[in-house]
Amino acid sequence: MRVLIVEDSETLRESLRTGLAREGFAVDVAGDGRAGLSYARNNPYDVLVLDLMLPLLDGMGVLAGLRERQDRPHVLVLTARDRIEDRVQGLDAGADDYLVKPFAFEEFLARVRALVRRRYEERSSVVTVGELVVDVVARRASFRGNALELTAREYALLEYLALRRGHTVLREEIEDHIYGVNKLPSSNAVDSAICILRAKFGPEGRDLVRTKRGQGYVLEDPAA
Amino acid sequence: MKSIRFFLLSRLLGGATLVLAAAGAAVYVAVARSLQAGLDRDLAARVESLASVVFQTREQVDFEFSDQLMPEYGGEEGGPATPHPAYFEIKFADGTLLERSNSLAGADLITPDEVTATPSYWTAPLPDGRDGRYVAQRIEVHHVFPEEGPDRPAAARLVLVVAQGREELVALERMLLAQCIGACILLAGLIAALSWLAVERGLEPARRLAARLDAIRVDDLPARLEAGELPAELAPVADKIDALIGRVQTALTRERRTTADIAHELRTPVSELLTVSEVALRDGNDPQAGRVALAKVRDVAWRMGRSLSTLLKLARLEMGAERIDRESVDIGGIVREFLRSLSAAARERGIKVESDVGLGDRVAGDPEVLRIVVSNLLSNAIHYSARDGVVRCSFESPNGSWRLVIENEAGDLEPEDLRSLSAPFWRKDRARTDSDRSGLGLALSRALAEKTGMELAFELENRVFRAVLSSSN
Numbered sequence: 034m035r036v037l038i039v040e041d042s043e044t045l046r047e048s049l050r051t052g053l054a055r056e057g058f059a060v061d062v063a064g065d066g067r068a069g070l071s072y073a074r075n076n077p078y079d080v081l082v083l084d085l086m087l088p089l090l091d092g093m094g095v096l097a098g099l100r101e102r103q104d105r106p107h108v109l110v111l112t113a114r115d116r117i118e119d120r121v122q123g124l125d126a127g128a129d130d131y132l133v134k135p136f137a138f139e140e141f142l143a144r145v146r147a148l149v150r151r152r153y154e155e156r157s158s159v160v161t162v163g164e165l166v167v168d169v170v171a172r173r174a175s176f177r178g179n180a181l182e183l184t185a186r187e188y189a190l191l192e193y194l195a196l197r198r199g200h201t202v203l204r205e206e207i208e209d210h211i212y213g214v215n216k217l218p219s220s221n222a223v224d225s226a227i228c229i230l231r232a233k234f235g236p237e238g239r240d241l242v243r244t245k246r247g248q249g250y251v252l253e254d255p256a257a
Numbered sequence: 258m259k260s261i262r263f264f265l266l267s268r269l270l271g272g273a274t275l276v277l278a279a280a281g282a283a284v285y286v287a288v289a290r291s292l293q294a295g296l297d298r299d300l301a302a303r304v305e306s307l308a309s310v311v312f313q314t315r316e317q318v319d320f321e322f323s324d325q326l327m328p329e330y331g332g333e334e335g336g337p338a339t340p341h342p343a344y345f346e347i348k349f350a351d352g353t354l355l356e357r358s359n360s361l362a363g364a365d366l367i368t369p370d371e372v373t374a375t376p377s378y379w380t381a382p383l384p385d386g387r388d389g390r391y392v393a394q395r396i397e398v399h400h401v402f403p404e405e406g407p408d409r410p411a412a413a414r415l416v417l418v419v420a421q422g423r424e425e426l427v428a429l430e431r432m433l434l435a436q437c438i439g440a441c442i443l444l445a446g447l448i449a450a451l452s453w454l455a456v457e458r459g460l461e462p463a464r465r466l467a468a469r470l471d472a473i474r475v476d477d478l479p480a481r482l483e484a485g486e487l488p489a490e491l492a493p494v495a496d497k498i499d500a501l502i503g504r505v506q507t508a509l510t511r512e513r514r515t516t517a518d519i520a521h522e523l524r525t526p527v528s529e530l531l532t533v534s535e536v537a538l539r540d541g542n543d544p545q546a547g548r549v550a551l552a553k554v555r556d557v558a559w560r561m562g563r564s565l566s567t568l569l570k571l572a573r574l575e576m577g578a579e580r581i582d583r584e585s586v587d588i589g590g591i592v593r594e595f596l597r598s599l600s601a602a603a604r605e606r607g608i609k610v611e612s613d614v615g616l617g618d619r620v621a622g623d624p625e626v627l628r629i630v631v632s633n634l635l636s637n638a639i640h641y642s643a644r645d646g647v648v649r650c651s652f653e654s655p656n657g658s659w660r661l662v663i664e665n666e667a668g669d670l671e672p673e674d675l676r677s678l679s680a681p682f683w684r685k686d687r688a689r690t691d692s693d694r695s696g697l698g699l700a701l702s703r704a705l706a707e708k709t710g711m712e713l714a715f716e717l718e719n720r721v722f723r724a725v726l727s728s729s730n
Contacts (some may be wrong), residue, residue: 052536113524139533
C-alpha cells in the first residue's frame with residue numbers, strides 16, 4: 034500500500050515514514066503543501082497523511098487541489114488543531130479521517146489501515162481467498178491453516194492482491210502501490226516477488242496467483 | 258464607613274433630632290416667656306387697679322377697696338378664703354403699712370429693699386406655700402384732693418406689692434412642654450420613616466448595580482455592565498467597572514490565546530517525541546535506529562525546554578517576580594559579543610553585518626536584560642534577513658537618551674505584521690515550520706524592555722525592517 038505523508042515537521046515526517054515503511058507500506062514524504070499536492074496528483078497513493086498548517090500551501094489548499102481528481106487517495110488529516118469547527122472544516126473539505134496531535138503511533142497505523150480497507154471497499158479485516166486467509170490488522174497470512182513467513186514487502190504485495198482479489202492487477206499498479214517514488218524496483222522485481230510468494234504457498238497454492246499474460250496477475254480461488 | 262444606610266440614617270436622624278430639640282426648646286421658652294409676660298401684665302393691671310383706689314386729702318391717704326369687686330384678695334376679714342387667693346400690701350415710702358389684703362391674714366409680703374417706679378417682678382413662694390409671682394412698684398397717689406389750688410398736698414409715694422399663684426402658668430408650661438416633646442417625637446418618627454424610604458430609594462441603584470455585578474460570570478464577561486439608568490453619582494462607577502471589564506476581558510483573551518498557543522505549540526513536539534519513541538520501540542533490535550531516535554528525542558526535548566524557560570521568564574516578568582538591576586552597561590560590548598557568536602550563522606546565509614556600535618558605548622540598564630534583548634534582535638535579523646542581505650546595527654545617544662537600531666531586509670514581512678511581531682508564538686509562516694525558532698523571542702524582548710523602562714519598537718520602510726531599542730533616560 035502506498036502512502037504519502039505531507040508534514041512540515043521533519044522529525045515527525047521521518048519517524049512516520051520509518052514506522053510505516055517497517056509495516057510494509059511504500060511511503061513518500063513532502064515537507065510543504067505545494068510539493069505534497071504535486072506528489073498526490075502524479076502518483077496513485079492509497080492514503081494521504083496531511084498536516085493542515087503547511088508552508089507554501091496549507092492542507093486545505095491541498096485538499097482543494099485534489100477535489101476534482103477521480104482516483105484521489107483517502108486522506109487522513111494530521112493536525113494540532115483540535116477544535117470541533119477545525120475537524121468539521123477538514124472533513125467537509127474532503128478529508129476522510131482526522132487525527133489530532135499528539136497521537137499514539139498504533140492509532141495512527143490503525144487509521145491508515147482502515148483507510149486502505151475503505152479504499153478497496155473491504156469491510157472485514159480478514160480477507161479469505163479459498164484456503165488463503167489474510168488478516169490485514171494483524172498483518173498475518175496463512176494458507177491451509179499454516180502461517181506464512183513473509184517479509185514486509187511480500188506481505189504488502191499479498192495484501193494488495195488480496196484486496197483486489199478477482200481483479201487483474203497490472204504490474205505497473207503493483208509497482209505504484211508497493212514501492213515509493215524513490216525506490217523504483219528493478220524491471221523484474223514484481224515478477225520475482227510473485228514467484229517468491231507462490232513458493233511460500235507451496236505446491237497446493239501455486240495456482241492462487243495466476244499470471245495473465247501481457248496483463249498482470251490475479252489472486253483468486255482456483256476451485257471457485 | 259461600614260454601611261451607607263447606617264451612616265445616612267444616623268446622620269439624618271441625629272441632625273433632625275437636634276434641630277427638632279432646638280426648635281421645640283425655642284418654642285417652649287418663647288411660649289413660656291409669653292405666658293409669664295401675660296401673668297406679669299396681669300400683676301401690673303392689679304397694681305394699676307389697686308393704685309386707682311388710693312385717695313389722698315390734706316389730712317390723710319385713704320384706700321377705697323371693695324372686697325366684693327376683688328374677692329381673690331380674701332373678701333371680708335375673717336371670711337372664707339378663695340381656693341387660689343391673691344395678695345397685696347400697700348406701704349408708705351417709710352415702710353408704714355397703709356393696707357394689706359385680707360388674704361394675708363396679717364402676714365407680711367416679701368418686699369424688696371429698693372422699689373422703683375418701674376415694676377419689678379420675681380418668683381417666690383406665697384404665704385400659703387404655693388409658688389407665686391410677685392410685683393413691686395413705687396407709685397404716686399393718683400387722686401389727690403383738692404385737685405387744684407395752693408392747698409393741694411404733694412402726692413404721697415406708696416410702695417405696692419402684689420402677688421398671686423403661678424399654678425395656672427405652671428400647668429400651662431407643663432402642658433406646653435409635654436406637647437413640645439410629643440411633637441418632637443412625632444416629627445422625629447416621621448422624619449425617620451421618610452429618611453428610611455429616601456435612603457432605601459437612594460440605595461436602590463447601588464443594589465441594582467451590585468446584583469448586575471453578582472450576575473457576571475468570568476467565562477461570559479459582558480461588553481458593558483448594563484445596570485439600567487444610573488444616578489449621576491454611580492454613573493462614573495459603572496463607567497470605571499465597564500473599563501475594568503474591558504481590561505479583564507483583554508487580559509483573559511490574551512491569557513486564553515496564550516494558553517491555546519502554548520498547547521498548540523506543544524502538540525507538534527509531543528507528537529514528535531511520541532512517534533519517534535514508539536517507532537523506535539517497535540524495532541528494538543536495531544541499536545543504530547535506537548541511537549538516532551534518542552538523538553531526535555534529545556533535540557526535541559531541548560527545544561521544548563528552551564520554549565518553556567522563555568515562557569517561565571515571561572510569566573515571572575508579568576508577576577513582577579523577575580529581579581531587575583540598573584547599572585552602566587557596555588552595550589557596544591554586548592553587540593560585538595553576539596555578532597561574533599552569530600557570525601557563523603550569518604556566513605552560512607551569506608549575510609553581511611555592518612555595525613557602528615563601538616566598544617565603550619554605555620547605557621543605563623540591566624545587563625542580563627540587555628543581553629537577552631540584543632541577542633534576540635540580532636539573531637532574528639540574521640535569521641529572517643534575505644539570503645546574501647545586509648544586517649546593520651547603529652547606536653546613538655543624544656541628550657542623555659539612546660537608540661540602538663538593528664535593521665535587515667524585510668523579506669515577506671508586511672506592515673500589518675508589525676502589530677503581531679511581539680505576540681507569543683507569532684511567526685510569519687503560519688505553519689511554524691521553523692522548529693529552531695520558538696516564536697517567543699520578541700515577546701520576551703518587548704516584555705523585558707517595558708519592564709526595565711526601555712522601548713522596543715518595530716518599523717518597516719522601503720522593505721527594510723528596523724527593530725529600535727531605546728530609552729529616554
